[in-house]
Amino acid sequence: MSESSDLRRSSISQAASAQEIGEFWDSHSLANHWNETVEVELEIRAERRRRITLAPEVYSEVEELARRKGILTETLVNLWLVERLRRAS
Numbered sequence: 001m002s003e004s005s006d007l008r009r010s011s012i013s014q015a016a017s018a019q020e021i022g023e024f025w026d027s028h029s030l031a032n033h034w035n036e037t038v039e040v041e042l043e044i045r046a047e048r049r050r051r052i053t054l055a056p057e058v059y060s061e062v063e064e065l066a067r068r069k070g071i072l073t074e075t076l077v078n079l080w081l082v083e084r085l086r087r088a089s
Helices: 003-007 018-026 056-069 073-088
Strands: none
């Protein structure tokens, strides 16, 4: 295995893909590898979400329809808004 291939592998599981990493951790405990970990700092920048108030009866209807479709209420509302905005353009 080349040095560049080694750099692309997970440090503990030696997995080369997210799926392989998941499979490794499905059958291993971090407790057994804690001494192999290192502390890291992450900066996460997420877009600020906006809220819109709905009348309770409107929300109830949307929530029920989303439940029947098997999706989150927020997902259904976002899909509808995108659809409507595209038609309005």
